[in-house]
Amino acid sequence: MSKQKKYTLDFSLDLKGMVLNGEISQMYLNKEVFGLKKEFEKHEEDCEFAAAEDDLCLQMLKSENEFEMGKLLFERFDFLDRRQASDIGFWNYLSHTQLYAVIHKLWPHIDNPPNFITTENYIASHWIIDSAAHSYLMKNPLAGMWWSFFLSIDIDRKDKYELTKIFFKNYTFRTITFGQAKLARNKEAVIGVLEFIVDNKLHETNFEDNGRAITPFLNLLGGIKPLGFFNRDWFKQKLTNKFQLDIEIYQKLFRRNERPESSIIKVDEDVIKSVNNTSPKNNKKTDLKNPEKVLFYLNLFGNGDYSLNHTIDKEAEWNVPIRMSQTMGYLIQCYDNGRVNKIPISNLLGKKTDKIYQNGMSHHKLLKIQCISDEALLLIRSGDRNGNCFIKIHDLEHVASHSQLSLMGNEITKMRSKLKYQVIPSSLKNDLKRITFKSSEANVVVSNSYYNREWKILKPFMEKFKICQD
Amino acid sequence: MKVNDYLFPHPVMGIGEGFKVRPKVEFNFDYIEGNIASYKFDYKIDINDHYLISLLESKQAILVAEVICSYTIFRKVFRSFTPNLVFEIPANELRSKVDIQVMLLANSEIANYNSLSFSNEYKNLSFLLEYGDLIAFLHEIRLNVDMRGTAASDFIKIAENKVDDYTRYDLEKDYLILRVPKKQLDSFKQLRVNPNLENILISSLIIPALVHALHNISEENENVYGDKQWFMALVDNCQNFLGTDYPDESEISVLVDQILKNPNNRLVEDLLKFLNN
Numbered sequence: 152m153s154k155q156k157k158y159t160l161d162f163s164l165d166l167k168g169m170v171l172n173g174e175i176s177q178m179y180l181n182k183e184v185f186g187l188k189k190e191f192e193k194h195e196e197d198c199e200f201a202a203a204e205d206d207l208c209l210q211m212l213k214s215e216n217e218f219e220m221g222k223l224l225f226e227r228f229d230f231l232d233r234r235q236a237s238d239i240g241f242w243n244y245l246s247h248t249q250l251y252a253v254i255h256k257l258w259p260h261i262d263n264p265p266n267f268i269t270t271e272n273y274i275a276s277h278w279i280i281d282s283a284a285h286s287y288l289m290k291n292p293l294a295g296m297w298w299s300f301f302l303s304i305d306i307d308r309k310d311k312y313e314l315t316k317i318f319f320k321n322y323t324f325r326t327i328t329f330g331q332a333k334l335a336r337n338k339e340a341v342i343g344v345l346e347f348i349v350d351n352k353l354h355e356t357n358f359e360d361n362g363r364a365i366t367p368f369l370n371l372l373g374g375i376k377p378l379g380f381f382n383r384d385w386f387k388q389k390l391t392n393k394f395q396l397d398i399e400i401y402q403k404l405f406r407r408n409e410r411p412e413s414s415i416i417k418v419d420e421d422v423i424k425s426v427n428n429t430s431p432k433n434n435k436k437t438d439l440k441n442p443e444k445v446l447f448y449l450n451l452f453g454n455g456d457y458s459l460n461h462t463i464d465k466e467a468e469w470n471v472p473i474r475m476s477q478t479m480g481y482l483i484q485c486y487d488n489g490r491v492n493k494i495p496i497s498n499l500l501g502k503k504t505d506k507i508y509q510n511g512m513s514h515h516k517l518l519k520i521q522c523i524s525d526e527a528l529l530l531i532r533s534g535d536r537n538g539n540c541f542i543k544i545h546d547l548e549h550v551a552s553h554s555q556l557s558l559m560g561n562e563i564t565k566m567r568s569k570l571k572y573q574v575i576p577s578s579l580k581n582d583l584k585r586i587t588f589k590s591s592e593a594n595v596v597v598s599n600s601y602y603n604r605e606w607k608i609l610k611p612f613m614e615k616f617k618i619c620q621d
Numbered sequence: 622m623k624v625n626d627y628l629f630p631h632p633v634m635g636i637g638e639g640f641k642v643r644p645k646v647e648f649n650f651d652y653i654e655g656n657i658a659s660y661k662f663d664y665k666i667d668i669n670d671h672y673l674i675s676l677l678e679s680k681q682a683i684l685v686a687e688v689i690c691s692y693t694i695f696r697k698v699f700r701s702f703t704p705n706l707v708f709e710i711p712a713n714e715l716r717s718k719v720d721i722q723v724m725l726l727a728n729s730e731i732a733n734y735n736s737l738s739f740s741n742e743y744k745n746l747s748f749l750l751e752y753g754d755l756i757a758f759l760h761e762i763r764l765n766v767d768m769r770g771t772a773a774s775d776f777i778k779i780a781e782n783k784v785d786d787y788t789r790y791d792l793e794k795d796y797l798i799l800r801v802p803k804k805q806l807d808s809f810k811q812l813r814v815n816p817n818l819e820n821i822l823i824s825s826l827i828i829p830a831l832v833h834a835l836h837n838i839s840e841e842n843e844n845v846y847g848d849k850q851w852f853m854a855l856v857d858n859c860q861n862f863l864g865t866d867y868p869d870e871s872e873i874s875v876l877v878d879q880i881l882k883n884p885n886n887r888l889v890e891d892l893l894k895f896l897n898n
Contacts, residue, residue, distance in 0.1 A: 164794055228667035232713035282848055283692040283716060298694060336689060336696035375629065376753050377622050379687045379698040380726060385753075 154197040156248075157240040162194035165280045166243060176271045179278065180262070182255040192575035198241060203227055203249055211253045218319040220253065222312065228297060236301065237283040242294045246278045250293060255293050260593050266590045267565035289330040299325055302341045313526075314345040320354050323587065324362035337379050342368070343386030346348045350387075351394075356402045356526070359549055364404035368393055401479070408475070409495060409554045409607035417600050445472040447504065449482070449511075451520065454545045457556070459504045459512030475498070477522045481552060483529070483571035484512060484560065485519040487534050487590065491529065491545075491554045492560030497520060519572040523547070528587070529575050530609065533594065534569030542609070542617040543594035544587040544595060546580065562591045573616045575609075582608050584590055622687075624758050627714070630785050631748035632739050633671065634757035637738060642669045646723070646760045658712040660766060662686065664723055666704040666759055673725060673737040682756055683728040692716040692848060711764070717848055719764045721752060725757035741814045758812075765853045769878060772829060773880055776851040790833045797851040799830050819886040828877060828884060835873045840866075855880075 158166070169175050178186030185191075207227055214220040228236075235241065246254050255261065258277040264270040280291040288294045303315040318325050318341075334340045344365055348354050351363040372378065372389060394404050449458045450467035463470040471482070477496055484492040492513065502508065512520075526548040533541045545563045553560060564570070580587070586595050586605050595602055597619060606613075612621060624636055645667040648855040653659045664686065664692025668674050676682035684701040686708065699708040706723065727734075734756075735747035750756070759888050782789055782800035791798040801809065808825075812818050838855050839844060846852040858867050862879040878884070 161794065169792070232711075233695055234713045234716050237693050237716055284844070284848055285691045285694050286844075288694060302694065333689070333696070336691075336694045373622060375622070375755065377685065377687045377698065377722065377724060377755075379696045379725070380685055499694070590801055 152201045152212055155200055155202040155241075156193070156195045157198050157238060157244040158194050158247075159196055160240055162191075163240045163243045164281055167225060167275050167279045170275045170279060171271050173271055178272055179270075179274050182261075183252050185251045188248055188251075190248065195244065196240075196531070198235070198238075200230065200235070203245075205249075207616045208250055208252055211250065212256055215378075216319070217296065217322075218312075218316055220257075221315075221319065221498065224250075224293065224296055225300035229518070231297070234296070236297060237288060239280045239283055239287075241582075242280050242291055243278075245293055246291075253572065255319055260590070263593070263595075267567075269458050273592065285333075285336065286331040289326050289335075293329070295326050302330075302335060302338060305342055314342060314349065315347055317345050317354050321362060323359050324494050326364050328359075329366050330371065334366070334369050334373055334378050339381065339383045340378060340386050343383035344369070344390070346383060347387045347390045353398075353404065355550060360552055361404045363551055365390065365404045366410075367406060380384055405495075406554075408496065409552060425443070446475055446478070447473045449473060449520075449522075453519075453593070455511050455514075455557070456507050456509055458507050459499065459502055461504065469517070471520055471522060473522050474524070477524045480522060480524040481547070483519070483521050483547065483555075483574065484517060484556065484562070485521060485529070486513065486557075487516040487518055487567070487570055488562075489564040489566060489570065490515065490560045490562050491547075491550055491572075492545065492556070492558050493550045494556060495552055498554055507564040510555070513557055513559045515559065518570060521574055523574060525577065528575045528579060528583065529563070530573040530575050530612060530618065531564050531566075532569070532571040532573075533564060533566030536568075540569075540597040541594040542586060542597055542618075544575075544583045545589070546577075547574075548577075549589050564594065565591045566594065569614075571618055573612055573618060575612055579608060624755075624761075629755060631734060631750065631754070632736075632743050633755050634668075634673065634738075634759075636758050638740050639743060640670070640736070640738050642738050644668050644757060644759050649759060650763065651766060652712070652766075659709040660712060660715065661709045662688075662699075662721070663732070664706040664760070665671055666703055666706070666723070668725065668757065668759075670736055670738045672738070674704070674716055676731070677704065677725065681727070681729055681731055681824070683727050684723070684759075685726050686721055686723045687721045690715045691718060694860065715766050717765055717767050718853060720803070721762050722758070723760040724755055725759060727752055727754040729754060729773050755834070765850075765857070767850075771833065776854040777827060777830065778810060779826070781805065789856075790830050792834065792837060792846060792849070792851070795850040797830060797834050799826060801826075817891065820884060820891045823881060823884050824888045827881065831872060835876060836868050836870070842851065 159576050168223070175187060180186075186195070200354045202414065204227070208560065211220045211223050214223065236347055254277055264273055277292055280294060282289050288317070298311075299318055300315055303318045304311050305314055317384050324330070329344065347365075348358075348361070365435050368390070369378070373387065377379070397404050447459045447461060448463050449457060449469070449470065449471040450460055450464040451469040452466065453468045457467075459473075470515055473496060478500060482494045482496055482499065484494075486492075490513075511565060526546070526621055531545060535541070543564060550561045550563065586602055588594070622851040629636065634640040634642070635644055647665040651661045651663075652660050666684065673682065677684060680702055684706050686699045687696070688694045688699070688710065693714060695714055698849055699706060727847060729752055731750040733747040734750045739746070761769075776796055777799070778796045779801060781801045781803050786802045787806075789800045793801055809822070813822060831849070834855060834870065838852065838859065842852075856866055859876060860878050861866060862876055863872055868876050
């Protein structure tokens with residue numbers, strides 16, 4: 152049986168440079184075969200083990216999801232030792248030969264390169280790994296899948312992949328916020344964290360936000376204790392002690408500065424106040440049972456000052472109603488630099504009414520500010536000089552929540568021209584998943600008839616809010 | 622785990638001034654060849670405090686070595702209830718940079734933790750330690766299990782610049798590569814066989830390259846170059862000669878002198894010889 156091939160280390164280090172200077176990027180556009188596969192044979196050398204079967208790629212392409220794909224890859228190469236699995240020449244070889252088409256399936260937007268990321272950078276990010284450091288291994292599509300299985304497989308379970316399935320449910324958690332953390336090098340920590348997530352169903356909603364709360368807390372403990380010393384039960388116990396109350400009250404986790412300390416009590420006090428106030432217009436008391444009733448207005452001024460008031464301040468540039476139904480929701484700030492800041496409403500409810508606060512927005516131009524009662528979708532429209540209109544949907548569940556109104560937030564689109572944002576219901580999530588992208592680079596041109604089904608669904612919103620009209 | 626004496630609410634031996642005594646550590650590291658090659662780590666610790674030794678003997682404390690290797694996503698702990706800790710790790714589990722910390726930890730809750738070796742400000746105080754709390758920080762080391770050597774000749778190469786006609790320094794490979802135009806490279810190959818010209822070549826070619834590379838040795842660049850042999854060799858040299866991981870800008874010339882063993886002095890001596898001959 153022939154030996155598995157890999158690229159030499161020196162060539163692997165040269166490859167990224169060749170792509171970034173544009174020498175060979177065109178050779179990646181064919182989605183089935185890499186254009187320089189033959190020419191690169193002179194940079195190959197043998198691994199110590201047998202080659203993968205020819206049908207591995209086909210099987211992976213037929214997989215329904217990344218977990219199934221990763222399982223095929225891991226089971227084919229489950230004998231790799233750590234040194235072999237961190238060999239960048241091996242992963243680069245697979246990405247350019249046997250599993251080249253798999254990368255195209257995982258990262259399909261090479262044909263529609265985003266305006267602010269070049270094709271070369273897109274290729275370099277997904278096809279090439281040029282360091283064996285932990286973070287690079289987790290970020291690389293193939294190496295990241297293999298290592299995710301390696302770190303989370305638990306052979307003592309009835310289903311040894313039970314926790315791996317959870318790990319694969321959120322890409323950001325797996326490959327960045329938790330996957331790249333130093334504590335993820337400890338298998339007991341990985342198992343303990345995943346068990347905690349499963350036991351408390353934290354993967355079912357707000358997985359990304361919940362993940363973002365876990366890692367900093369454990370890193371804090373790691374500052375004074377050697378985390379490698381502890382077993383999975385210790386990690387679960389620490390997480391339970393820390394977050395049990397959050398789970399019981401809010402069904403989600405909070406990072407340190409986000410936790411609404413006593414805002415539930417505050418809401419009650421302010422609600423009581425508003426009950427005791429009579430409305431000057433109709434002399435009726437506020438109806439507590441009406442979820443659409445406005446609790447306060449967030450009045451945001453052009454200089455960034457803001458206040459919470461029971462009435463609209465006409466001097467303010469933005470008057471944002473905060474309703475009863477939204478107290479557990481979020482305030483969304485959408486900027487002209489493609490960034491969106493998401494703040495839990497509970498953070499605001501702790502503030503005093505009728506007091507002027509500063510730093511109510513970042514220094515970029517605010518295009519939209521709105522409260523939502525729960526996770527929703529964000530429709531983002533952009534344009535180019537040729538008059539094309541681009542659309543993407545971004546699931547606000549994947550935007551991390553922050554504690555301050557003045558923060559820039561997450562970059563959800565790299566487009567800057569003719570930006571418009573519109574919140575649409577999360578009930579459309581399934582229907583719009585083909586144009587829902589986590590990547591800030593991706594979007595779809597409205598004239599693309601392949602997505603006619605989606606345009607039909609979006610038509611009422613596009614017309615009502617004049618989305619593609621300038 | 623980064624340690625400093627601000628982090629702990631109780632005295633920790635080996636950190637700050639909480640203890641009047643310090644531990645003594647003997648450490649050996651070997652590569653063991655065989656069917657399955659491995660690295661052997663051998664620690665002999667003199668804890669130097671009867672109370673802490675008694676905690677270890679009664680298993681209320683435990684000696685622990687935590688080994689971390691970023692390049693194989695490896696993190697493992699080795700344990701002992703005696704002051705000697707010997708363990709082996711298969712060579713195929715590690716690559717390049719390996720960090721080791723050796724500590725004495727609480728193996729159970731310890732009420733009334735108090736030692737006669739506490740410094741005066743803690744003398745009459747006792748503390749409650751919980752499972753896993755740090756009692757003594759004994760040793761910390763960073764090794765490169767793949768490193769070929771730290772002399773300049775181990776990590777500097779000269780190669781052709783195929784792009785333009787200037788001398789350029791390539792930091793992207795394992796070696797620090799001086800890329801020179803083909804004509805210069807051919808001349809260099811002729812010149813370097815003459816031992817009388819060695820110091821001139823070092824001064825004109827190697828010193829500028831080394832200075833350039835040392836300006837890139839920093840914590841910020843750890844993520845960019847940390848896995849390169851030249852980076853690790855220079856960090857190793859910095860630790861040996863300056864006692865720090867990364868040189869201050871003002872210390873770069875000193876470090877160059879140390880690594881190349883006073884090259885300017887040798888250059889001047891050679892030039893004087895030429896002058897006088």
